[in-house]
Amino acid sequence: MNTTVEDERIIGPLGSVFHRVKVNPDLIPDFALLDWSTLGKRVMIDAKEGIIAWMSPSKTHEITTRATDKIVDQTGIVLRKKTVDLGGTRWGKPEDPKNIGVEADSSYYIGKKADGWITAFEDGGFDEAERFTATTPPDLVVEVEVTNRDEDKPAKYARLGIREMWQVKSRSGEGLFQPEVTILDLMADGGQSEVAQSKVLPGL
DSSP, X not given: OOOOOEEEEEEOTTSOEEEEEEOOGGGHHHHTTSOGXXXXXXXXXXXXXTEEEEEEOOHHHHHHHHHHHHHXXXXXXXXXXXXXXXXXXXXXXTXXXXXXXXXXXXXXXXXXXXXXXXXHHHHHHHHHHHHHHHHOOOSEEEEESOOGGGTTHHHHHHHTTOOEEEEXXXXXXXXXXXXXXXXXXXXXXXXXXXXXXXXXXTTO
């Protein structure tokens, strides 16, 4: 068996450090036993390709991520839609042990799913809420500081049944960080599609 490990380290546009290791896919079940979230966030484990990727976020990255939390929360209040902030939860398909999962910077339940999570929590505490999240994908995920290694993320999220993705980048040019957000409808006919406004938070 090939036990070679390839590793890569790059600096993102906002100063975060992105790490990626590639191993023989047969070794992934053993590597998956490690708690990769202790090394960073936005952890992605691709069992098919044998890739494990994660990031060490910069301060600008974290401030921007927290800003999206506030935007979702306040927009939900205006629209009278419940929202549940699920942070960097790792999402996967429980029935597929090889699909170990992918993690966004932020993820949210909005509307009916938020109501479902809140009911589960009120009825059975964190244990029941955890069972709810294990079988219920979020409505929205957010990726801050997008790099060329995130190109396959929308397809991965779509396969998990996630409805929408926001990609937050920095506008090109000199000066202060100026965020630019692309909204992707992951469930659009014909595949993922960029849209002018959110489907899960209409009007935004």
